[in-house]
Amino acid sequence: MTSRVAVTGLGCVSALGQTVATNWTRVKAGECGITSLAQAHPDVERLVKNGPAAQIDSLDTSAVEAYAGRKVTAQLDPVAAFALVATHEALLDGGLVGAPELAEAAIVYGGASGGNATLEEGYLRILTKGQATVHPLTVPKTMSSAAVSQLSMLFGVRGVAFAISSACASSAHAIAEAAHMVRAGRTKIAIAGGADASLNFGSWYAWLALQAMAPDTCRPFSIDRKGMVLGEGAATVVLEDLEHARARGATIYAELIGMGGSSDAGHLTAPSAEGAGKAVRAAYADAGLAVDTPVLVSAHGTGTPLNDKTETEVMRGVLGGDLARHRVIATKSAHGHLLGAGGAIEFVLGVLALKEAVAPPILNYLGLDPECDLPLALGACQPFEADALVSNSFAFGGLNSVLIAKRV
Amino acid sequence: MSVTRDNVLDVIAQESLVERSALTSDATLESLGIQSLDIISIVFALEDKFGIVLEQSEFEGVTTVDQLVDIIVNKANATDTASAGQAAPAAKT
Numbered sequence: 001m002t003s004r005v006a007v008t009g010l011g012c013v014s015a016l017g018q019t020v021a022t023n024w025t026r027v028k029a030g031e032c033g034i035t036s037l038a039q040a041h042p043d044v045e046r047l048v049k050n051g052p053a054a055q056i057d058s059l060d061t062s063a064v065e066a067y068a069g070r071k072v073t074a075q076l077d078p079v080a081a082f083a084l085v086a087t088h089e090a091l092l093d094g095g096l097v098g099a100p101e102l103a104e105a106a107i108v109y110g111g112a113s114g115g116n117a118t119l120e121e122g123y124l125r126i127l128t129k130g131q132a133t134v135h136p137l138t139v140p141k142t143m144s145s146a147a148v149s150q151l152s153m154l155f156g157v158r159g160v161a162f163a164i165s166s167a168c169a170s171s172a173h174a175i176a177e178a179a180h181m182v183r184a185g186r187t188k189i190a191i192a193g194g195a196d197a198s199l200n201f202g203s204w205y206a207w208l209a210l211q212a213m214a215p216d217t218c219r220p221f222s223i224d225r226k227g228m229v230l231g232e233g234a235a236t237v238v239l240e241d242l243e244h245a246r247a248r249g250a251t252i253y254a255e256l257i258g259m260g261g262s263s264d265a266g267h268l269t270a271p272s273a274e275g276a277g278k279a280v281r282a283a284y285a286d287a288g289l290a291v292d293t294p295v296l297v298s299a300h301g302t303g304t305p306l307n308d309k310t311e312t313e314v315m316r317g318v319l320g321g322d323l324a325r326h327r328v329i330a331t332k333s334a335h336g337h338l339l340g341a342g343g344a345i346e347f348v349l350g351v352l353a354l355k356e357a358v359a360p361p362i363l364n365y366l367g368l369d370p371e372c373d374l375p376l377a378l379g380a381c382q383p384f385e386a387d388a389l390v391s392n393s394f395a396f397g398g399l400n401s402v403l404i405a406k407r408v
Numbered sequence: 409m410s411v412t413r414d415n416v417l418d419v420i421a422q423e424s425l426v427e428r429s430a431l432t433s434d435a436t437l438e439s440l441g442i443q444s445l446d447i448i449s450i451v452f453a454l455e456d457k458f459g460i461v462l463e464q465s466e467f468e469g470v471t472t473v474d475q476l477v478d479i480i481v482n483k484a485n486a487t488d489t490a491s492a493g494q495a496a497p498a499a500k501t
């Protein structure tokens with residue numbers, strides 16, 4: 001006897017703005033959070049961030065501070081601050097802030113890396129500025145599980161809590177594993193999602209060196225796409241035993257019915273259609289969903305030449321010949337690549353698209369690439385009645401996680 | 409330029425997020441909710457602000473705001489006045 005898993009709370013922050021409502025409204029309107037950066041490092045003149053990025057220029061922590069006091073947010077790395085803001089929203093949305101149930105809830109939260117800005121500041125002090133010490137909170141601010149601990153402390157969550165890291169699939173894996181916990185009856189409520197803050201200078205140079213970043217913008221599945229655009233932020237979902245959610249009259253956005261994962265055992269950066277396809281098929285099998293069911297695919301859709309071509313091959317392989325009944329969205333074109341938080345924000349936006357029966361547009365599209373001939377959502381936001389959402393995350397290092405949700 | 413008690417109290421208030429008016433001469437750090445790791449963070453900020461270096465042994469017995477202010481003011485004003493008040497010690501290389 002397993003429990004069904006409901007999605008009962010949503011929260012997010014990205015370059016599009018704070019709150020799910022803002023992000024969703026802007027995604028539907030076809031607005032893009034990517035801007036052209038030209039930022040010099042305040043201490044090291046020769047370092048510049050020059051190019052397109054989806055950066056969060058300011059974070060409003062007033063709602064969290066009103067709940068928990070100013071001291072909570074004063075000493076946070078941006079990655080934990082993003083996590084707190086998104087999770088506070090998700091728990092408010094789920095009617096769970098201060099709820100006694102949280103004492104037994106679980107947290108599974110993802111991130112590709114943690115506390116990069118804090119680490120960079122520490123290195124800058126000792127390696128460049130000739131200072132002898134780094135900030136005394138450097139260790140607790142940079143540990144990969146820092147955000148999880150902050151969430152637990154802030155919201156009084158005393159169940160099983162841990163971080164998951166699988167590069168750009170981190171938060172999708174986190175949601176999947178949290179869902180398995182709810183399904184197995186190990187917890188009634190699980191807080192899941194992810195956060196990443198990798199727009200510090202060191203991370204910027206690392207991504208530049210990888211030559212994966214687009215010089216212009218993010219154009220998923222488009223001809224002449226040139227790469228990904230770095231973003232940052234967090235997204236959180238509340239997963240809950242469906243009966244528990246119904247009993248307390250919670251808003252149920254969707255039911256999470258399928259989780260599939262795989263690893264490519266292939267290349268450190270190049271995607272594998274075989275590996276990714278295995279994850280999609282596993283999610284379909286877990287969901288018990290027929291492949292001819294009309295679905296909305298929230299694609300991994302990074303905008304790199306290789307990812308989008310491979311993802312096309314994967315989805316064509318899984319879905320079969322008649323693709324017109326499905327629709328593919330790729331919201332990285334609006335909020336950039338949130339790395340470890342990407343899977344979660346794309347799941348959140350996908351769930352809303354499923355619920356409202358619309359397909360928000362893929363932005364910056366220049367024209368058909370014959371190798372990416374999927375039924376893409378282009379132009380304006382259009383009505384699209386899907387029976388289920390398929391949310392793909394295919395990470396560097398060949399770690400794949402796919403989530404399938406259906407309307408309730 | 410010498411470092412005043414007010415200069416030090418401003419930094420403590422900013423770092424500890426305690427209202428400046430609560431930092432009275434007889435207030436204990438404990439009563440203000442300033443715990444051991446908070447003290448280390450405050451000292452870190454004071455070192456940066458006033459260009460000084462404190463060994464842990466110099467402040468480990470501190471229990472009141474006044475004691476901390478005394479230590480910082482004395483240390484800062486005993487240090488080479490040329491470097492006092494700088495944001496950070498000069499680079500070594």
